[in-house]
Amino acid sequence: xxxxxxxxxxxxxxxxxxxxxxxxxxxxxxxxxxxxxxxxxxxxxxxxxxxxxxxxxxxxxxxxxxxxxxxxxxxxxxxxxxxxxxxxxxxxxxxxxxxxxxxxxxxxxxxxxxxxxxxxxxxxxxxxxxxxxxxxxxxxxxxxxxxxxxxxxxxxxxxxxxxxxxxxxxxxxxxxxxxxxxxxxxxxxxxxxxxxxxxxxxxxxxxxxxxxxxxxxxxxxxxxxxxxxxxxxxxxxxxxxxxxxxxxxxxxxxxxxxxxxxxxxxxxxxxxxxxxxxxxxxxxxxxxxxxxxxxxxxxxxxxxxxxxxxxxxxxxxxxxxxxxxxxxxxxxxxxxxxxxxxxxxxxxxxxxxxxxxxxxxxxxxxxxxxxxxxxxxxxxxxxxxxxxxxxxxxxxxxxxxxxxxxxxxxxxxxxxxxxxxxxxxxxxxx
Amino acid sequence: xxxxxxxxxxxxxxxxxxxxxxxxxxxxxxxxxxxxxxxxxxxxxxxxxxxxxxxxxxxxxxxxxxxxxxxxxxxxxxxxxxxxxxxxxxxxxxxxxxxxxxxxxxxxxxxxxxxxxxxxxxxxxxxxxxxxxxxxxxxxxxxxxxxxxxxxxxxxxxxxxxxxxxxxxxxxxxxxxxxxxxxxxxxxxxxxxxxxxxxxxxxxxxxxxxxxxxxxxxxxxxxxxxxxxxxxxxxxxxxxxxxxxxxxxxxxxxxxxxxxxxxxxxxxxxxxxxxxxxxxxxxxxxxxxxxxxxxxxxxxxxxxxxxxxxxxxxxxxxxxxxxxxxxxxxxxxxxxxxxxxxxxxxxxxxxxxxxxxxxxxxxxxxxxxxxxxxxxxxxxxxxxxxxxxxxxxxxxxxxxxxxxxxxxxxxxxxxxxxxxxxxxxxxxxxxxxxxxxxxxxxxxxxxxxxxxxxxxxxxxxxxxx
Numbered sequence: 001x002x003x004x005x006x007x008x009x010x011x012x013x014x015x016x017x018x019x020x021x022x023x024x025x026x027x028x029x030x031x032x033x034x035x036x037x038x039x040x041x042x043x044x045x046x047x048x049x050x051x052x053x054x055x056x057x058x059x060x061x062x063x064x065x066x067x068x069x070x071x072x073x074x075x076x077x078x079x080x081x082x083x084x085x086x087x088x089x090x091x092x093x094x095x096x097x098x099x100x101x102x103x104x105x106x107x108x109x110x111x112x113x114x115x116x117x118x119x120x121x122x123x124x125x126x127x128x129x130x131x132x133x134x135x136x137x138x139x140x141x142x143x144x145x146x147x148x149x150x151x152x153x154x155x156x157x158x159x160x161x162x163x164x165x166x167x168x169x170x171x172x173x174x175x176x177x178x179x180x181x182x183x184x185x186x187x188x189x190x191x192x193x194x195x196x197x198x199x200x201x202x203x204x205x206x207x208x209x210x211x212x213x214x215x216x217x218x219x220x221x222x223x224x225x226x227x228x229x230x231x232x233x234x235x236x237x238x239x240x241x242x243x244x245x246x247x248x249x250x251x252x253x254x255x256x257x258x259x260x261x262x263x264x265x266x267x268x269x270x271x272x273x274x275x276x277x278x279x280x281x282x283x284x285x286x287x288x289x290x291x292x293x294x295x296x297x298x299x300x301x302x303x304x305x306x307x308x309x310x311x312x313x314x315x316x317x318x319x320x321x322x323x324x325x326x327x328x329x330x331x332x333x334x335x336x337x338x339x340x341x342x343x344x345x346x347x348x349x350x351x352x353x354x355x356x357x358x359x360x361x362x363x364x365x366x367x368x369x370x371x372x373x374x375x376x377x378x379x380x381x382x383x384x385x386x387x388x389x390x391x392x393x394x395x396x397x398x399x400x401x402x403x404x405x406x407x408x409x410x411x412x413x414x415x416x417x418x419x420x421x422x423x424x425x426x427x428x429x430x
Numbered sequence: 431x432x433x434x435x436x437x438x439x440x441x442x443x444x445x446x447x448x449x450x451x452x453x454x455x456x457x458x459x460x461x462x463x464x465x466x467x468x469x470x471x472x473x474x475x476x477x478x479x480x481x482x483x484x485x486x487x488x489x490x491x492x493x494x495x496x497x498x499x500x501x502x503x504x505x506x507x508x509x510x511x512x513x514x515x516x517x518x519x520x521x522x523x524x525x526x527x528x529x530x531x532x533x534x535x536x537x538x539x540x541x542x543x544x545x546x547x548x549x550x551x552x553x554x555x556x557x558x559x560x561x562x563x564x565x566x567x568x569x570x571x572x573x574x575x576x577x578x579x580x581x582x583x584x585x586x587x588x589x590x591x592x593x594x595x596x597x598x599x600x601x602x603x604x605x606x607x608x609x610x611x612x613x614x615x616x617x618x619x620x621x622x623x624x625x626x627x628x629x630x631x632x633x634x635x636x637x638x639x640x641x642x643x644x645x646x647x648x649x650x651x652x653x654x655x656x657x658x659x660x661x662x663x664x665x666x667x668x669x670x671x672x673x674x675x676x677x678x679x680x681x682x683x684x685x686x687x688x689x690x691x692x693x694x695x696x697x698x699x700x701x702x703x704x705x706x707x708x709x710x711x712x713x714x715x716x717x718x719x720x721x722x723x724x725x726x727x728x729x730x731x732x733x734x735x736x737x738x739x740x741x742x743x744x745x746x747x748x749x750x751x752x753x754x755x756x757x758x759x760x761x762x763x764x765x766x767x768x769x770x771x772x773x774x775x776x777x778x779x780x781x782x783x784x785x786x787x788x789x790x791x792x793x794x795x796x797x798x799x800x801x802x803x804x805x806x807x808x809x810x811x812x813x814x815x816x817x818x819x820x821x822x823x824x825x826x827x828x829x830x831x832x833x834x835x836x837x838x839x840x841x842x843x844x845x846x847x848x849x850x851x852x853x854x855x856x857x858x859x860x861x862x863x864x865x866x867x868x869x870x871x872x873x874x875x876x877x878x879x880x881x882x883x884x885x886x887x888x889x890x891x892x893x894x895x
Contacts, residue, residue, distance in 0.1 A: 001730060029763065052761045080757075080764045081724030153861030158834045173765060181836070181861055182765070 002057060002082055002090035005036060005075040007068050008048060016070050021063045023047070024056045027190060029171050030077065037063075037074060054079040057087045152179035161208075163188040214304040214335075225366050229282075230403040233361045234415050240377040240393040243425040250429070255319055260395075261297070261351050262322040264374055266428045267421040268349055269293035269313035275414040279346045281367040282405040288367075296345040296365065297325055299332040306332045307365065309345040318429055353377060359396040369405040372418075373398045395422070436460045438759060439554060439564035440752075441546045441705070444471020445478075445745035446736030447570030448530050450752030454568075455537035457760040462540040462562065469530040469541070471572055473745040475523050480594050481614055483519035485777050488621035492779065500820060510622050516595055548706035552729055566731050566759050569712075569719060570752065571701040573737035580664045581606060581694045586674045587667065588693045590615070600624050602689040604676050606664055608635035610776040612695035613651070617778045620656050627657040627687055629678060631696075634660055636776060638742070640788035640841045646825050647782050647843050654779065659684060667692060700738040716740075723766020725755035733759070747772050770838075773855045775848035780824055783851035785858060786839035792829045795838070802832040804864070806888025808880050810844050812895055815875040821845040826884040828854075835863030840884075846877055853881060864889055 007016060020040040024030055030050040039046045057078035061068065068074075076087045150167045152160070156179045160167050163184065170187045172179035211219070243263055251257045272279040272293040281288040293314040296307040308328035313321060331337055347369070350362045353376035362373040377395040384390055397418070401411040421427055438454045440447045443465030454461040468475045487510070494508040534541050545557045554562040575589040583589050593615050599622045605612045608630035620626045628635065628651075635651070635658060636644045648658060662680035677686045699717040710729040713720040718741075719734035721727050727734055735755050736748030750767050757764045773785040787795060789805060796803050810816040810824040824844030831838055840854035857867055864885060872882040886892045 032761070053763050054761075079761065081722060081726070081754075081766055083722070154863045154866050155834060155836050155861035158836075158863055162833060173763070 002079065002086045003052065003054070003077045004073050004090055005048065005077060007039065007070055007072045007074055008046075009070045016068050016072070017046075018065050018067055019061055019063050019074060022059060022075075026056055026059050027171075028056050029173070030054060030056055048074075050077060052077065052079065054082075057082075057084070058091070060091070150179060151177060152184075153181065155181050156184045160184045212303050214301075214306075218304050221366070222363050225363050229364050229366060231361075231364060231400050232403050232408060232411070233398055233400050234408070234411050235359060235396060235398040236415050236419050238395045238397060238419045238422045239382070240395045240422065243422055243428075244377065244393055246425050246429070250318070256322060258318055258322040259325075260353070260377060261349070261374070262318055262325060263425060263428055264351065264372075264422070265295050265297060265310060265313055265325065265349055266316075266318050266321055267418055267425070268347060268372060269295050269310075270421055270428065271414050271418040272346060273314045274417040275410065277410045278370055278401070278406055278414040280369050280405050282369060282402055283367070287405055290346045292346075294345045296342075296348040296368075297329065298348060298350040299329045301333050301335055306335070306337060306342055307345070307348055308332050308337055308341050309343070347371065349374060353395065359398055361398045362400050364400050364402055366402075369402040370411065370414075371400045373400065434563045434565045436462045436540075436562065436564045438462075438566045438568060438756065439464065439546070439562050440568045440570055441554075442471065442570035442572055442701075442736075442738075443469040443530070443534075443541070444570060444572045444736065444748065445473045446572070446748030446752045447471065447568070448534060449749040450568055450570060450735060450756050451539045452533060452537045453753045454756040454759070455539050457756060457762075459756070459760060461538075462542055462564070463534060464542045464544060464546040464556070464562070466543070466545045468527055469534070470523070470527040472574075473748075474526045474530065476591055476594060478745050479526055480519040480523045481590075481611075481618075482777055483522045484515055484594070484618050485614060487515040487518065488618045489779070491621055496820065510599070512596060512599055512622070519594065545704065547704060548709040550709055552710040552732070564731075566733065568725070568752070568755060568759075569705065569727075569732065569734040569738055570736050570748065571705065571738045572748075573698040573700045573743055575694065576697040576699050578606070578664065578694060578696050580667050581692060581696075583694065584669065586669050586691055588691055590693075590695065593693045600690040602687075603627070603691050603693065604629060604674070604687055604689045605693045605695060606676075607695035607697065608632075608658065608660070609637065609695060609697070610774070612693065613647075613776060613778045615693050615695065616656050617651065617654070620651075620654050621779070625657075625689075626655075627659065627689070629662050629664060629676075630658070630660045631663045631680075632660065636782055638774065639776075639782055639784055640827065640839070641790060643782060643784065643825060643827060643841045643843045646823075647778065647780065650780055650823065650843075651778070698737065698743055700740070702738060724758040724764065725751055726758075742769065742772060742774060744772060744774060771855065771858045773851045775851065777848060780821070780843055780845045781847040782841075782843050783847035784839070784841040785851055785855050786837065787829060788839060788841070789827075789829060792838050796831075803838070804830040804832045804888040804890075806830075806884045806886065806892065808883040808887055808892060808895060810877070810880055812883075813875075813877060813880040815877050816844065816880065818875065819845075826850075826880040828881070828884045828888050830864050830888050835865055837862065837864070837867065840881070842881070844877065844880075850877055850881060853878060 017039040020038040022037045023035040030036065031053045032050055034050045035047045036050050037048045039048060054077040056075060058076040061074045076090055078087050151172060152167050159181055165184050165187050167179055170179050170183050173183050174180040247258060247260060247263060276289065279290045279293060292312045294309050294311045295313040296309045298305055298307050310321060310324055328341060345368060348365050348371045350371060351374040352360060353374055357375050359375040360373045362371040364371050375396040377393050379391050380394040381389050382392045382394065399411055399415050437459035438461045440451045440463045443463050447463060448469060451461050451463040491508065491510055494504050497504045546554055546562060549555050554564055554567050556562065577583060581587050590611055602625040603619050605616045605626060605628045608628050612628060613635060616626045616628050634641055634644045635648050652658060659678060662678045662683045664676055665679040666677040668675045673688045673690060674692050675686050675688045676692060678684060700719065702714050702717065702719060707714060710732055712727040712729045712732055719727055719739050721734050721739045725733040725735045725739060733755050735751040737743045754764050754767060770786050773783065776782040792803055806828045808826045811822050816822045827841040828837065829839040830836065837854060837858055840851065842850050867885045872879040883892050883894055887895065
């Protein structure tokens with residue numbers, strides 16, 4: 001019979017607690033030992049775990065600050081094959097103080113437990129990088145599931161398409177978590193797919209473009225970053241007159257043309273040398289301080305973007321860098337970079353100035369600790385030191401930093417160093 | 431620690447009960463099995479297996495008779511030795527029964543000989559009053575032949591039991607019921623020389639099967655000399671000293687038939703009596719225990735699987751239900767068996783095998799749900815392997831949902847149909863679409879090519895018709 005989830009006596013003297021949050025949603029499959037909900041007492045937050053596998057059929061008490069007494073029924077677990085009627089019966093009996101049926105599974109080895117684990121297949125290589133400037137560093141998160149590839153039967157896929165159900169949101173009941181026809185139909189009936197179905201119905205001319213691997217990687221990595229990395233943002237305006245004049249001279253007299261972005265890459269590398277506290281990566285047990293300033297440059301490519309890396313940028317001349325950037329960016333646009341050419345890196349530069357963007361904030365590309373979002377160099381009215389309003393060419397940059405690895409003052413020092421280099425650009429050439 | 435002797439007690443040792451007991455033991459449950467007669471149940475002892483043994487003998491007989499066409503001369507007369515056929519059939523049943531006993535022992539299942547029933551308070555006990563304290567009881571008591579009031583079993587009116595151990599081949603025979611059991615006996619006795627008449631109340635023989643397939647089978651049976659009356663029922667049977675006179679009712683019913691024996695094969699009823707179910711909340715409807723998809727009855731801790739829990743009355747359905755039931759008891763995440771994905775085989779000459787919806791039921795489903803069907807057919811007359819084997823008649827038929835490509839039904843009538851349907855059972859289980867089936871390769875020359883062609887035919891791209 002369906003099992004009631006009750007508020008446990010968290011501690012001997014416990015008077016109950018509040019339901020901080022549900023870790024599973026109604027309809028989610030739970031396995032024995034899975035965390036179901038978090039209970040907040042005055043002392044701690046404690047997780048309630050499922051004693052047996054099943055489906056979280058009903059949430060009776062939603063998360064909230066209300067204090068709940070021990071043994072309050074919080075929800076109901078429905079076991080395989082049980083129906084809503086079983087759930088209703090269990091709830092109906094909740095008032096009577098009947099001890100829950102002894103679970104026979106307690107003494108049962110669970111040979112099928114591994115088979116029931118969702119089998120997810122990660123692509124062997126992650127070919128491309130992530131959105132506003134982040135590289136496709138495939139090294140980390142070996143254990144994390146790849147949500148892009150959902151195991152599903154051919155029929156389930158076909159029916160999902162027909163019903164407008166997004167398979168990514170469907171939990172599979174088949175072997176190894178395979179999504180079967182019945183799962184898709186349940187999902188459609190539950191209305192989990194209502195938005196997608198409604199969208200398709202409202203706009204029958206819409207076309208569905210299956211995700212490329214690059215798209216999936218971008219989606220996964222940026223979501224992870226924005227969810228897991230505590231971003232903060234610092235913005236400064238840089239006066240660009242000197243740099244733009246210098247660039248003109250270099251272009252006229254130097255061996256090759258250089259772009260404003262080439263200056264920015266070199267300036268960022270030099271600033272990392274000056275403030276090495278930003279040239280770091282957050283790892284679970286240590287802070288990794290990089291030895292060289294390896295700058296990634298976000299390059300838009302067909303269907304996504306990628307971020308080739310310029311190794312030892314602090315040691316290369318501006319002209320050298322310019323050549324290397326042009327060559328890498330060219331191949332990046334054709335998606336012909338080798339993995340080592342877009343892996344790793346200290347920091348990323350994302351420049352949308354050429355589109356007239358004044359300023360923006362970018363998402364950090366883990367495991368890097370910072371990304372610099374560069375706006376357009378444009379004429380603006382500025383107030384001089386003597387109080388007069390003059391026209392100057394200005395550029396606004398925003399640094400996104402990982403607060404776990406970099407504090408605000410440190411990031412501010414780096415940004416100041418960067419601005420000094422850009423505003424007095426001769427050092428960039430040296 | 432426990433007041434229970436067992437986690438699971440299985441009542442009945444047929445293909446549902448013994449398979450369930452093994453699965454329960456595999457899952458670490460302390461398991462006992464109570465059997466009153468013979469391990470293996472009807473299936474092994476009085477059903478699936480001994481009939482197949484007899485039908486094999488009949489097939490050998492038929493092959494010998496057809497030997498000349500294959501260029502083989504058989505010296506002397508080809509004759510059936512009924513006693514040896516029956517002895518062989520019993521021997522195979524016995525061999526399998528001993529195998530079941532060995533398997534149960536190997537898995538540590540306690541086998542208890544006797545009958546179990548519920549007493550007061552829904553407590554399970556043996557006939558001698560010994561209590562079987564079980565956390566879960568799984569009723570797998572099976573079913574038995576339905577007895578029509580017009581056909582009381584006796585010397586001249588047989589059930590499958592008597593029909594399996596004949597002392598002589600009846601010169602004439604009426605088989606009542608043209609389901610799988612009735613048609614298999616009809617074919618067996620016809621091969622041995624009986625004059626066989628089959629009476630069926632429904633409008634077609636093999637009433638569970640696709641009408642077109644059943645019609646092909648009927649033609650083949652009639653070509654063997656089996657007389658068939660559909661839409662007829664037995665009005666009366668008068669047993670005389672040397673014969674039975676069977677009076678039929680219904681449109682087109684023939685004059686009363688005077689025959690040596692009658693085989694009554696008019697369905698089966700669940701073995702629900704004597705279980706003490708009145709002491710439980712278990713509900714019985716139409717002679718079968720009412721359960722949910724995983725065998726749970728209205729009485730907590732009491733489950734029922736297999737024939738006693740209702741149709742289809744198939745051994746493999748019972749086995750599969752038993753496994754799911756035990757896994758559910760053990761708390762594993764399982765789903766009930768989809769009745770549409772249970773194959774069914776009839777071992778007649780030719781065989782009939784099917785899975786899923788018939789054309790008629792698929793059409794009804796399609797009308798109800800606003801779906802379109804795609805139906806493909808392929809005759810074995812166009813299959814090289816079938817012709818080479820001298821079995822060039824028969825039909826393969828597939829039914830698809832046009833939009834989703836779901837294989838809704840697959841039907842085969844052919845000498846080897848029972849071994850062919852498995853491919854489509856796997857396809858259904860994996861939820862393959864028509865595209866997956868079209869993309870899979872059938873070896874040449876095999877009978878399986880006919881199924882592949884039937885898939886292609888449903889999409890309008892058959893290559894060999």
